[in-house]
Amino acid sequence: MTSFADLPPGTHTVEVVITDNHGVLRGKRIPASRWDTVKDEGIALSVAALVWGARCELRDETPIGGMETGYPDVTVLPVPGTERALPWRPGTVQVLGQVLDTAGTPSSLDPRGALRSVLAEFAELGYTAKLALEMEFYLLDPGTRRPHETDVNCYAVDDGGFEEKILAPLRNQLLEFGVPVEASNIEYAPGQFEVNLRYEDALDAVDNGVRFRSAVKEIARQHGYLATFMGKPFDELSGSGMHVHQSLWKDGVNAFRDDAAEYRLSETALRYVAGLHANIRDLSLLGSPTANDFKRRQDNTFCPTTVSWGTDNRTVAIRAITAGGATRVEQRDAAADCNPYLAVAGQLAAGLSGIREGLTPPPPCTGDAYTEPTAVRLPTTVEESSTLLEQSALARRTFTKDLLDVYVDTCRYEYRMVTAPVTDVERDRYLGVF
Helix, strand or coil, X not given: CCCXXXXXXXXXXXXXXXXXXXXXXXXXXXXHHHHHHHHHHCEEEEHHHHCCCCCCCCCCCCCCCCHHHCCCEEEEEECCCCCEECCCCCCEEEEEXXXXXXXXXXXXXXXXXXHHHHHHHHHHCCCEEEEEEEEEEEEECCCCCCCCCCCCCCCCCCCCHHHHHHHHHHHHHHHHHCCCEEEEEECCCCCEEEEEECCEEHHHHHHHHHHHHHHHHHHHHHCCCEEECCCCCCCCCCCCEEEEEEEEEECCEECCECCCCHHHECHHHHHHHHHHHHHCCCXXXXXXXXXXXXXXXXXXXXXXXXXXXXXXXXCCCEEEECHHHCCEEEECCCECCCCHHHHHHHHHHHHHHHHHCCCCCCCCCCCCCCCCCCCCEXXXXXXXXXXXXXXXXXXXXXXXXXXXXXXXXHHHHHHHHHHCCCCHHHHHHHCCCC
């Protein structure tokens, strides 16, 4: 059994953290002198952190009750092996937590717990799921909340010096933090970047994805930038996505690769793809929880808009990659601001359903998926996607009733929060005309 490492010399603070519904780290800081007690007993945190809105608003009613419950405490128990020293904040160690309910049993609302449950199902079949996450984000001027630059210069290296003064320490400090950065590049908009994390066991990969987002925002602030993973921060510029590269392994061998098969994909891989394909519409809300996220879904933007798969094709939603021996499947529809635990749990569960049910995918898209006349469109609104998720049999099997109902309710609440107010866009368009 994994045990806790000794705190590094000079540690004065330990952060015990979980993610809320939105994937944002929440928790408490304790003096290092209390660590011996907290590592065994945990910390108390209001269950409100698992049901509130993006700005910590509480609703009078939720699927698990509202103000009348008093939003009681849950216990957050540190997870052995997840403690990491923060290089950008010397003397502080961060540790991930498991949420326990008032009875001391695993909470039905814990996003990380949902992913662990799906991975246990793969283990029963002898599979190990491995993942690599790619996340896009913007670095903005905190005053103007706009990029410093105006030009699109994707993949440029001779014009990266301006932001390299933050990206270089970001890469180095993330590596020191234990987050396996593989590469970074300028993305398809001014001030937009992508960082590729190396593949590893699925739970470790998602833990590191959650750590990565929080670290980027904090390190950016230290360098005078505002970092955002918001799905579509600007009308005229590229949205930010989270691409999930995934494969299954058995006995140390990649179970997706078969060089003798069509597309060099094994039967297991094709069934997995079929499961992703069959469920991607129903599970869309897990990767795009806000109305803003759906504004990414525009044709010809490298964000998928159709239910489609293909081999090494960036216009599709599910991209199979076999080049160089690193056979894997990449699902491309999630926004960078989703909760990675929930989005990945949904994708893995979908792939597993394809294997268990012996599904066969349709023929792959070999051209432009945006113009494929027979392709079914992905959902484009929170209203549509929340209904699909709520009614999904797979989602109901994968997530606890409490977690799924609260998540859908929270997404609908966020939708109301941003669509109910009258906006300047409406006034500019309609005042003086009507």
